[in-house]
Amino acid sequence: MPSIRIGIWLLLICAIGYCFTTAEVEIFQLQQELVKKYGSNIDFYRFLKLPNLQGSTAKEITKNFRKLSKKYHPDKNKKFKKLYSRLNIATQVLSNENTRKTYDYYLKQGFPDYDFGKGGFFFRRVQPKTWFILLFVYTAASLIHYVLLKTQVQSQRKRIQFFIDQVKSQDDTHGLGEKNLTFQQHAEDEPKRITIRYGDVLITEDDGAETPISPDTILEPGVLDTLFFRLPWIFIKPFVKPFQSDKKQEKSSKSEKPKKVEKESTNGDVQDAKPRKSATTKSNQKVLPNGKVLTARKKK
Template sequence: MRLLLIFTFITIVLAWSPEDYEIFKLNDKVRQTIGPETTFYTWLNLINGPKSTSQEIKKAYRNLSKSLHPDKLNFKSSKERKKAEEKYAILSSVNNILRDASRKERYDYFIAKGFPKWKSTGYFYSKFRPGLLLTIFFVYLLISLLHFFALKINRKQNFKRIANLKDEIKTQAWGGSKVAPLDGSDRRLTNETGKIFLVKNNGDVFIEDGEETHLIDENEINLNPGFKDSLIFKLPAKLYNLTFGKVFKPIDMTITYNKPVNEEPEIEKKKKKSKGKKLELPNGKIVYSRKK
């Protein structure tokens, strides 16, 4: 109901008044009869245009009406006389509008802003119709913006997923605790998929792939992609490098990213300070003696 009231209000506000329709129709007649670029002022030869005074308008109308009056012209046929009478009637209507201050003000407004055009059911301003190249450019720009925002969202989701996976692996490796073993030992864990993880006592998590181990680090993901990550840069730069870049200097597409360094939590610093001397037991475990 509210939307209907808003729509009705907008329709009433934007609707042309009867005086506006009168001006539009008369303007169309003048352009059809005298010329497509003709205005009321140019027809009356008013060089000051909208700034013309009422006296200037009155004088210009009298001069033109004398030369166009049907009774002072010789016609070879009734058809020619009829056309002259229509032209004289149009001139009279033009004079009536320019001599009326409110209607003249409306006419001057449309002179400055442009006249709407007749479209089957009423007068409407012509819609902007961009060319093919401009349309392609705007579509490409829109797709690039969507790609950029999707890139940021996906990276945040991947960052969160990796961080959660590390927390889950550490909790399982440390026996359900979120605190590393006090003996300082590293732990191995095989999950339900058969993947082997190595959890260091400092909280780093590695995945073992045969004889190699790879650090799992969410900070490898750049959460703030830059201009070079965007499609609006990458596609034109790649096309340039494949064409003109082979002759001229290619565009540098290298993306630099400085991974943030995680500072050691304050609680871990305090824990290390409270530890004594580091000792290695015969079984390979690392323990700390009590501080004296």
């Protein structure tokens, strides 16, 4: 099938792009051998005993190799064969501009390890630079989120202020009296009562309470409202919620305890207040169809 073939080709291309080059593998192998023999502080510059280390030029590196080859050439002593081969590879890597850049990059970022069980070189741990990049991206996203919150609040305040200005434009008392208006946002909605009282705009709620309409009712977003703190709170909240519910239950149980009503008697003693029985009898009461009870007064 064409789709499967395309997928296989894409996987092969990705695998080739992910693999290390021959030059990189040669660098990794030599670096690993030097570390095992001389310790973790060794690198190609110290191994070649360059006076200027990383500041050495290609000519200086080549000249230094000729000097070392006179001393460690295998023709003079066969035991220097392995050492001479390593000196030669290190010189070739550092004298070439491209391979030297590659070596300097891994020298700074860290070399991968080799595992025969995994069949090649691999990075054992995530480099600190990766964590720094993740933290930077997370912080940048939080800053963008904060800017969006600020923009949203400003937009809501402008919309409310525009509504207030429209309502006040219909106030014929010029802020010196009271004006009642009705507001209906959608055709299917019940109209709301809007009151303009001495320059203040109030809306009547369903329970009859009047609530002032003002841009100041929209709170400014804080740092704790940003993604930087809100995202961790999503994972922490399930563990904190049971403790909060226990505290609420304790408070509610304390508030529901019956209070003993007491009153003072005429002689100064404190007595319990007892409910008095109604003076009216059932014969003097009449229950209406709507559930209300009428009580007839006795004639004197």
